[in-house]
Amino acid sequence: MMKKSNFKFFLLPLFIVVCSIVMTMAFEIEEVPETEMTSNSLSENAAPANEPFDKMMAVLTHKRCVNCHPAGDRPHQGEDSHVHNFGVQRGEDNHGVAALRCESCHQQENNNYSGVPGAPEWSVAPLSMAWEGLTRVEIAQSMMDPAKNGGRNLAEIVKHLTEHELVLWAWEPGVDAEGNPRELPPVPKDEYIKAVKDWAAAGAVIPAE
Amino acid sequence: MKISFNINGSAQTVDVDEKTPLLWVVRDLLDLKGTKFGCGKAACGACTLHVDGESVRSCSFPVKYAAGKDITTIEGLSSGDALHAVQQAWKEEIVPQCGYCQPGFMMATAAMLDKIPNPTDEDIDNNIVNICRCGTYYRMRKAIHRAAEIKNTNS
Numbered sequence: 001m002m003k004k005s006n007f008k009f010f011l012l013p014l015f016i017v018v019c020s021i022v023m024t025m026a027f028e029i030e031e032v033p034e035t036e037m038t039s040n041s042l043s044e045n046a047a048p049a050n051e052p053f054d055k056m057m058a059v060l061t062h063k064r065c066v067n068c069h070p071a072g073d074r075p076h077q078g079e080d081s082h083v084h085n086f087g088v089q090r091g092e093d094n095h096g097v098a099a100l101r102c103e104s105c106h107q108q109e110n111n112n113y114s115g116v117p118g119a120p121e122w123s124v125a126p127l128s129m130a131w132e133g134l135t136r137v138e139i140a141q142s143m144m145d146p147a148k149n150g151g152r153n154l155a156e157i158v159k160h161l162t163e164h165e166l167v168l169w170a171w172e173p174g175v176d177a178e179g180n181p182r183e184l185p186p187v188p189k190d191e192y193i194k195a196v197k198d199w200a201a202a203g204a205v206i207p208a209e
Numbered sequence: 210m211k212i213s214f215n216i217n218g219s220a221q222t223v224d225v226d227e228k229t230p231l232l233w234v235v236r237d238l239l240d241l242k243g244t245k246f247g248c249g250k251a252a253c254g255a256c257t258l259h260v261d262g263e264s265v266r267s268c269s270f271p272v273k274y275a276a277g278k279d280i281t282t283i284e285g286l287s288s289g290d291a292l293h294a295v296q297q298a299w300k301e302e303i304v305p306q307c308g309y310c311q312p313g314f315m316m317a318t319a320a321m322l323d324k325i326p327n328p329t330d331e332d333i334d335n336n337i338v339n340i341c342r343c344g345t346y347y348r349m350r351k352a353i354h355r356a357a358e359i360k361n362t363n364s
Contacts, residue, residue, distance in 0.1 A: 085252065086252070086338040087334065087335065087338055088338075089335060097335050097336055098320075098321055098324035098325050098332075098336055099264050099317055099318075099320040099321035099324060099325075099336040099337070100264075100317075100335065100336050100337075100338060101263060101264075103263065103265070104251075104257075104263070104264055104265055104266055105251040105266050105269055107269070107270060107271065107274055108274070111269050111271065113228070113230065113249075113269075114230075114249060114250045114251050114268060114269035115250050116250065116251045116269045177250040177252075
């Protein structure tokens with residue numbers, strides 16, 4: 001049987017070693033920023049078969065897209081996706097109501113003096129293209145449904161997603177009224193465009209989740 | 210950059226940076242002081258004027274987009290001495306308190322009445338979202354209904 005003094009002699013170094021390991025692990029976790037972890041998960045850790053879909057949907061579920069794909073008649077705005085100020089509504093043509101049009105404030109490019117964002121055809125997405133509250137699979141299914149997507153086929157969907165100026169505005173969103181840059185989608189634009197094209201070329205498969 | 214447009218019925222050409230807000234051009238270059246600077250971020254509506262008949266927040270409207278367009282400011286709303294229906298109603302209902310925001314409200318109202326000749330209270334709530342720190346909203350609502358009556362009678 002181990003003597004009491006020997007027992008202490010054994011336990012103390014063991015305690016120090018265990019503490020060192022735990023603290024090292026803790027610091028290693030703290031040193032990796034959340035955004036970097038997210039980026040790694042999208043570009044390296046995702047299963048190869050779903051990587052294009054993962055990247056594409058990481059963008060399409062971002063607030064830069066979903067804010068103007070509301071489920072109701074009120075667009076959202078800002079990093080917290082609050083309901084658009086001033087009671088703004090989609091109106092009959094998705095460009096606002098009679099005397100409060102999107103174009104009353106939003107022009108064809110960002111206005112970095114006033115902080116008002118802008119791009120060609122600035123508008124709310126039609127109600128059939130509502131994405132708010134949907135899962136990424138439901139958004140993808142909706143996007144591929146001609147009855148909801150404006151009658152677009154796959155080639156037209158890819159063209160819209162990769163070439164439409166209003167879509168690509170997400171990577172050049174300008175600054176807000178306080179001069180702070182708006183948050184970018186979590187995937188770089190060129191990677192996103194490649195992901196959309198790769199996903200479509202591979203059959204535009206929507207995974208079951 | 211030289212930019213030409215019509216403003217209150219007169220042709221104008223200005224030579225400015227194309228990103229200059231139309232409000233700056235109207236007030237500082239053309240000396241039309243009726244259109245007001247309020248917030249500078251298209252939120253309050255004090256700078257509202259018309260571009261091709263549409264109400265626009267001119268503090269957030271680069272002048273380059275005015276090229277070839279018809280601009281109307283509060284100074285051009287009347288036809289000579291004949292007040293616009295909105296101006297007449299504003300007088301009758303004694304709407305303004307400090308008055309600073311009123312040109313923007315009147316321009317927004319005029320644009321609305323061109324498209325909605327008989328606005329309901331809901332139409333007014335949906336379309337006229339400018340801000341008045343004096344809180345003259347109640348009198349403005351009455352004046353908007355009165356302006357619709359005057360405009361419809363005159364037409």
